[in-house]
Amino acid sequence: MYSWLNINLANTFMPVDGTDLAGSVDNLYIFLLISSLIAFIILIGGMTAFIIKYKRKSANDKTAYITHNNLLEFLWSFIPFVIMMVIFYWGMVIYDDYRTIPEDAEEIHVTGRQWVWRFAYKNGYTFSTKPASDAMVNVPLGKPVKLVMTSGDVIHSFYIPGFRNKQDVIPGKYTTLWFKATKLGQFQVFCTEYCGLEHSNMPATINVMPEAEYKAWFNSYVPEASAGGLADRGKEVFNEKGCNACHSVNGTRVVGPTMKGLAGIKREFADGSSAVADDAYLRESILLSGAKIVKDYPAAMPIFKGQIEEEDVSAIIDYIKSLK
Numbered sequence: 001m002y003s004w005l006n007i008n009l010a011n012t013f014m015p016v017d018g019t020d021l022a023g024s025v026d027n028l029y030i031f032l033l034i035s036s037l038i039a040f041i042i043l044i045g046g047m048t049a050f051i052i053k054y055k056r057k058s059a060n061d062k063t064a065y066i067t068h069n070n071l072l073e074f075l076w077s078f079i080p081f082v083i084m085m086v087i088f089y090w091g092m093v094i095y096d097d098y099r100t101i102p103e104d105a106e107e108i109h110v111t112g113r114q115w116v117w118r119f120a121y122k123n124g125y126t127f128s129t130k131p132a133s134d135a136m137v138n139v140p141l142g143k144p145v146k147l148v149m150t151s152g153d154v155i156h157s158f159y160i161p162g163f164r165n166k167q168d169v170i171p172g173k174y175t176t177l178w179f180k181a182t183k184l185g186q187f188q189v190f191c192t193e194y195c196g197l198e199h200s201n202m203p204a205t206i207n208v209m210p211e212a213e214y215k216a217w218f219n220s221y222v223p224e225a226s227a228g229g230l231a232d233r234g235k236e237v238f239n240e241k242g243c244n245a246c247h248s249v250n251g252t253r254v255v256g257p258t259m260k261g262l263a264g265i266k267r268e269f270a271d272g273s274s275a276v277a278d279d280a281y282l283r284e285s286i287l288l289s290g291a292k293i294v295k296d297y298p299a300a301m302p303i304f305k306g307q308i309e310e311e312d313v314s315a316i317i318d319y320i321k322s323l324k
């Protein structure tokens with residue numbers, strides 16, 4: 001692309017593009033850069049030319065007194081308007097792609113803390129970026145990957161320059177980021193929200209592997225005997241915290257609703273509103289039970305905010321999702 005310039009303009013200014021999204025972001029960026037450059041030349045060049053050409057050379061120089069020109073005024077308003085709308089629409093299309101997460105995306109849980117990232121896979125594989133190790137965030141080539149992220153303390157931000165996407169990681173809620181890697185290799189992750197002393201030293205590395213290799217790695221990982229998968233950990237916490245006293249996992253009603261088949265269904269609340277039981281809803285129900293009271297149930301659930309580690313909340317949610 002841009003071979004008429006004889007250089008790959010995009011990669012001259014930007015890190016290697018590891019996703020299709022990166023390519024589209026770069027194209028828009030190049031368009032903005034070039035259209036700004038052309039506008040700059042016309043504007044500043046024109047101004048300079050007129051200054052020289054129409055310089056008043058003596059006191060009795062007569063210059064034309066022009067108040068307005070309808071055609072010119074229309075053109076210099078309408079042409080920039082059209083260019084702005086092109087930029088708006090182009091940006092909207094890219095943004096839509098960036099925010100619409102494919103249904104079949106691989107899910108990885110991410111927790112940010114001062115000053116470490118922790119990753120948890122469905123198969124029970126978890127690792128932290130500190131103390132320093134060679135562990136990398138393995139992801140498959142050409143398959144959508146969804147990061148479900150939260151923070152254990154302050155706001156962080158998960159930025160993958162090579163993928164041209166980033167998302168704030170916020171305490172008290174889940175945010176998501178997705179990508180589909182189109183190049184093999186390693187991509188650097190930075191924290192891009194100032195989060196304290198070691199903020200600049202909070203890297204992680206994404207490792208894009210061929211799909212078959214990723215699958216083999218994913219399936220061959222055997223969690224340590226005590227740990228089990230993410231859902232297994234969730235089951236442990238569920239029983240440890242006494243959730244099982246009020247919630248069954250087999251469909252029967254105890255004090256609260258059963259967890260069986262809850263994930264993804266529509267819930268109706270005492271106040272007449274409703275919502276889909278997605279990750280965010282489950283998280284809120286677990287930590288801040290009073291926020292939404294399920295219809296026909298008592299507001300009997302204790303508040304668990306501050307009682308359960310973020311990692312364990314993710315594990316419980318995974319457990320609930322496994323109870324089909």
Ligand SMILES: [Cu+2]
Pocket residue numbers: 156157191192193194195196199200202
């Ligand atoms: Cu930071």
